[in-house]
Amino acid sequence: xxxxxxxxxxxxxxxxxxxxxxxxxxxxxxxxxxxxxxxxxxxxxxxxxxxxxxxxxxxxxxxxxxxxxxxxxxxxxxxxxxxxxxxxxxxxxxxxxxxxxxxxxxxxxxxxxxxxxxxxxxxxxxxxxxxxxxxxxxxxxxxxxxxxxxxxxxxxxxxxxxxxxxxxxxxxxxxxxxxxxxxxxxxxxxxxxxxxxxxxxxxxxxxxxxxxxxxxxxxxxxxxxxxxxxxxxxxxxxxxxxxxxxxxxxxxxxxxxxxxxxxxxxxxxxxxxxxxxxxxxxxxxxxxxxxxxxxxxxxxxxxxxxxxxxxxxxx
Numbered sequence: 001x002x003x004x005x006x007x008x009x010x011x012x013x014x015x016x017x018x019x020x021x022x023x024x025x026x027x028x029x030x031x032x033x034x035x036x037x038x039x040x041x042x043x044x045x046x047x048x049x050x051x052x053x054x055x056x057x058x059x060x061x062x063x064x065x066x067x068x069x070x071x072x073x074x075x076x077x078x079x080x081x082x083x084x085x086x087x088x089x090x091x092x093x094x095x096x097x098x099x100x101x102x103x104x105x106x107x108x109x110x111x112x113x114x115x116x117x118x119x120x121x122x123x124x125x126x127x128x129x130x131x132x133x134x135x136x137x138x139x140x141x142x143x144x145x146x147x148x149x150x151x152x153x154x155x156x157x158x159x160x161x162x163x164x165x166x167x168x169x170x171x172x173x174x175x176x177x178x179x180x181x182x183x184x185x186x187x188x189x190x191x192x193x194x195x196x197x198x199x200x201x202x203x204x205x206x207x208x209x210x211x212x213x214x215x216x217x218x219x220x221x222x223x224x225x226x227x228x229x230x231x232x233x234x235x236x237x238x239x240x241x242x243x244x245x246x247x248x249x250x251x252x253x254x255x256x257x258x259x260x261x262x263x264x265x266x267x268x269x270x271x272x273x274x275x276x277x278x279x280x281x282x283x284x285x286x287x288x289x290x291x292x293x294x295x296x297x298x299x300x301x302x303x304x305x306x307x308x309x310x311x312x313x314x315x
Contacts, residue, residue: 049079050143050315051114053107057124057150058188061088067301068121068310075311082110092125096190096207100132107133117143117231119314123300124150124244128191132211134230135223135275143231144313149241149299153254153267154193154201154208157245172196179204195255213274220274228276234287236299236309243296251288252277287313 052072054065062083072081084106087099111118120142122130127150134140158171171194178189179200190207194200202209209215213224237250244250252264264270270277280286289309294302 049076050117050119051080051082051110052119052121052314053110054081054083055103055120055122055126055130056083056088056092057126058092059089060092060123060126061085065123065300067303068306071303071306071311072314075307076314079314093187095185096125096129096132096187099129099187100136103129104133104137108137111139111141114141117141119144119146121146121148121310122150123148124296125187125191126150127152128208128211131227132207134227135211136219136226138222138226140226140229142229143315144234145230145232146234146310146313147236147250148310149237149244149250149296151191151244151249152235153212153249153252153269154191155188155245155249156193156195156255157243175200193254195257195259198257211275212269213272214269224275228279230280230285232285232287232313233280234289234309234313236289236291236305238291238294240293241296241299251290 054062054068056062056064062085065083069081069083072079084103086102086106087094092099107118118141120130120133122145127147130145130147131152134142134145156171174192175194175197177183178186178192178194179197183189183192184204184206190205192201193205193208202215205215210217211223213220235251237244237247239247241247241250246253246255246261248254248261248263252267252270253261254267256262264277265281269275270281273279277286291305291309294305299305
């Protein structure tokens with residue numbers, strides 16, 4: 001804006017110096033309203049949130065996570081959330097290594113487009129799929145891996161799922177099925193962990209014993225290194241789950257041979273640091289969030305649980 005020509009006023013000094021010109025009275029009246037008349041300063045750019053990838057559990061589909069999707073959109077607007085629609089319904093019974101490969105092909109391009117990293121929210125059986133992904137993907141960039149009521153140390157309980165799938169078996173004799181080559185073709189048998197037949201479990205388990213580093217294999221060192229790339233491991237579960245048995249499996253606890261629950265720090269996989277749990281805990285990268293009063297099918301729709309255990313870790 002061009003300035004007005006300067007005019008001397010009646011107090012001009014003898015040496016020709018000029019003092020300031022007083023503004024007209026009308027301008028003075030407008031000064032209090034000046035902030036309203038000027039254009040607002042541009043809002044400071046808010047850093048974007050990392051993309052979120054959601055992996056469902058046994059007999060689930062992407063539709064089950066509509067409430068979780070709403071919560072994320074409300075609290076972290078603009079977040080790109082992908083609920084992977086793979087191995088839905090009965091297809092979730094496919095062998096877990098087959099599922100890992102399918103989910104790997106789906107998450108790799110999402111990670112490639114997010115150099116700042118991604119978050120994984122993985123529910124129930126999906127938590128085991130995600131842990132395997134973190135083990136086999138050399139260049140994954142997962143910041144928070146949120147394991148939502150997942151049987152991370154295995155499952156040993158009579159549930160409706162088992163009764164439907166194996167109607168003539170109970171947990172005490174299901175090992176006869178699950179620890180056979182035929183049984184290992186079912187996802188649920190890939191993490192069936194019978195504390196009374198540990199030798200059979202170690203020899204027959206084609207999935208859980210491998211990602212736990214409980215059985216020697218040529219990829220063990222590389223998988224451990226890959227797993228330790230994760231920024232944070234968030235473990236969520238609770239005593240009223242009703243499906244995960246024991247419920248402490250969600251926190252890497254499990255039965256001993258007397259069916260007494262040993263917590264994570266008492267498990268051999270922790271003491272030996274076979275796949276990195278002890279290292280993660282030492283660096284303060286494990287968050288445990290137990291919550292009572294939530295049944296297994298409600299973990300991804302409970303707003304209080306979301307606000308307490310999930311939302312704080314979605315940076």
